[in-house]
Amino acid sequence: MSSLQAQIEERGERIFDLVDRHPESIFSKAGFYQRMMALSMRDEHFKVQMFRFVDVLASLRRSGDIVQHLGEYFADMRDGFAPVVHTGVRLARIVPWLSSMVLRRNVSGMARQFIAGKNPDDVMKTLRKRRQQNIGFTVDLLGEAVVSEKEADAYTARCSELLEHLARETRGWTDPVGKNRELFPVVNLSVKISALYSQMNPADPAGAIAHLSPKLRPILRRARELGAFINFDMESYAHKNTTLELFKILCTETEFNNWPHAGIVIQAYLRDAEADLRDLIEWGRARGTRFTVRLVKGAYWDYEKIKSRQNGWDCPVYLQKPESDVNFEALTRVLLENESIVTAAFGSHNVRSIAHAQALAEELGIDRSRFEFQFLYGMAGPVKRALVEMGYRVREYCPVGELLPGMSYLVRRLLENTSNEGFLRAKFSEHVSAAQLLRDPNELVNGKLWPGSPTPATTPNRKRDGYAPEDGASLAAPHDDIYENSPLVNFVYKESQEQMQAALRDVRNRFGRKFPLVINGEKIWTDKLTPSVNPSAPNEIVGYAAEAGIPEAERAVKAARDAFGKWSRTSFEERAQLLERAAAILDRRRYELSALEVFEVGKPWAEADGDIREAIDFCHFYAHQMRLIGRPRLTQQVPGEESYQHYWPRGVGLVIAPWNFPMAILCGMVSAALVTGNTVIMKPSEQSLNIGAMLMEIFEEAGVPPGVLNFLNGRGSVIGAHLVDHKDVDLIAFTGSREVGLGIWESAGKTREGQRELKHVICEMGGKNAMIVDSDADLDEAIVDSIYSAFGYQGQKCSALSRLIVLEGNYDRVMERLLNAAASLRVGNPEAPGIMVGPVIDEAAYRRILEYIDIGKSEATLAYQAKDLPPQGFFIPPTIFTGVKPDMRIAREEIFGPVLSVLKVRDLDEAIEVANGTDYALTGGFFSRSPANIERVKAQLEAGNVYINRSCTGAIVGRHPFGGFKMSGGGTKAGGADYLLQFLLPHVVTENIMRHGFAPEETPQYRDEFLWPPR
């Protein structure tokens, strides 16, 4: 055993000895909280329901609501819980007011375990008690998620007041250790950076820093005058780089350059924590003034893992608990070895991590008064006491705030206390031995964890674009059977931001390019060029494309018809590989294509990237789907006969796409048509013809044969109409407006002279999408997601929210937060990162939307309209109307711009009736924490895509097959398992295989593709 390990064990055992003299009361058996924790640790389902109930409780005002939720959350308890819980719920129903009072009191009691005070006065009582115990403090203000600048300003003001209050009330207090007291001011305030600015966007750290600095400077200045300390807390990974940068920039300003009392957090669960810490130390040395680092493992482990998996990102956190422990120790060493410039604050409840820091400090000859240990209020009390007894400096992190804003904090603490892998549960609930708890975490990586803990996570297994699930579930499936979404670009990384900036410069330098038509593989110029304009700066022409007339349309049909024979008999595997090659090129040119979208259709960065990602996904997904359905499949196992169903392509397909998802929708329809063996004439929108031309280029590079895909830019009213009616066009895939869609539907229904096939129309049209906000909804989420759904990409997504239906019980609070959130949006030219609302597509749209705003003003109440808009460009101010009634035009007609109508309703019955009372059924949403109401909405909301407790835009290929019904479309689902069938004709071949009464025993489930000549 190394001498360091021996030292760690010695110190650890000493701590445990002291701890065992005062066992941890929160893990003992008495009391409501203790019982809840014990039950939660026994049953995962109970734990989930229990934490969800706690989460909603504070927002419920009436006793009846509390009892109703209680019943809904605990009605389906299983196992041994059922009788106890059911009796409790029954009793609660008999006397609702009494039971809700008791529940509230108990849950408030739980919250009080972790929240040090309701307000600054209240917290002083706690701080005074701790002073008696020689424990210092850092105070943190709890708050709801900040969704507007008004809320951010209020938080900033509360921080300043708290600072003054603490300084005033602790006048005369001294450091409990005494030695090296100048490093550790008594007054210590922890600041949550995201609460100071509501529009933080990872792509735009400079923008965030520009907004945050003026709010933080007065706080830092005042702290300096008062001799206080300010800590920058660390939150999710998305904000990490901005927070680090902000800290360095502010602390390097002349005013603060020699001020040593600022600190920041490093999270050891992050894979890049060491690089960040070393960078900070280098910065600190150059600055020449001490600063502090609070080293923690990190509070957002589950969130980071889920978020990265959802977006296909490399997971920023370690996946094995001992890896975080090992890293914590490695970073402890980095901190202590650089003690001359950085003061360490170890934020851990884990006795092994603590003992390691102590032993290492001793080994390096660092006096125990030169660093400190920090703990959360209400956690690991006996460990705190033990360290004080051992002569270490201990500081407690004391959250201040009311119950409602404190709920998310409370739930985080409950999770931490009940975590299978956490130290506190292992020590105080599972009573794992000291020897086990003090083991070197290096020995536990890839090995065994605490006794009774679940199977350890495997080492991350790098796959195409992320990590394989550690439960191993999907690893069992053969690789070819796995469809994975391509990752989004993560703009949190500086390299991603720089690549996007470079792409924007390059694309701008190539403005004015001209693109030909492509027919039968030939580049064709006509005497007309269609310009495509930058909607943010209409005097800029992004590029041109040759404009087709009827003669070119005829040539394209002929080319496609001629190419069909061979392409339809090309194996599906070859066709699938074409799509995969196109996907690889899209991926290679990703930034360039996104940049082009920023200019051509006014998409903000992340929206543009999402569009390219979706195009890549369509290619992979349809290639994958084609492989699943491509082989003839036995219809039934029956002796003496074999009958196989397989698919033939329909013929010549016409693809007419919109400009709002200029790459994704165009590429989706084209790739589906191609992979199924149809030949294609693609007509992009006139407003996004550069993107259309790019897609043609990409498919040409991928090797699409001449005539199989033809690029035809031109006017919808001229060539579009001509081709729809053409006898040689068999299939029309259209996405766009209701007016044009219905025209196509009707026209395609007429059979023309010489027509071979009944034309098949795949028709996706608009929506008048509604989101219902229930009276118990979590407004932190409902507001952010409603604002994003309504105003993201200027409301120009067919899925965009345009009717917000709010139950009256919650109406005033929703509106207050919603209007302030809308007023905080960043509107401007999306070339700049961090812009959420850019221009609408063109002048016609601009005028039409303004007309609707005028209609809205005459019908309803204008509750909000943005004011500061760029002087040029087609910018429409985000606009919100209230007092809207279901029969008003702004509540019925699709506006396709940043205009939101708010409808107030009595109850959920009325909400559903209003939501369903339109011609459309595309997307719909519901925010609620009532399990029963959620079930009801799932069953009754009329929309092709229903989203619960999230935004109603942003469908992901394969995950959210997308498309609506009623006047929103023909019921097809792009990105869904049955989409390709729309492009195919089913064909069945039946063969009698009996000869003189003899037949094979069994017939294979699948056959090779029927191709002639066979390959």
Ligand SMILES: Cc1cc2nc3c(=O)[nH]c(=O)nc-3n(C[C@H](O)[C@H](O)[C@H](O)COP(=O)(O)OP(=O)(O)OC[C@H]3O[C@@H](n4cnc5c(N)ncnc54)[C@H](O)[C@@H]3O)c2cc1C
């Ligand atoms: C005073 C104080 C201030 C804090 N401030 C912040 C802050 O600003 N920002 C912040 O993010 N956190 C902060 N934390 C940390 C956080 O809230 C948790 O308390 C801390 O991560 C728990 O670690 P531990 O060493 O006490 O317990 P342990 O039980 O040893 O470790 C639990 C931690 O391990 C990590 N973990 C759990 N499972 C896995 C896994 N499968 N793979 C890899 N890692 C895993 C997680 O970080 C988890 O929190 C703070 C903690 C304290 C005490």
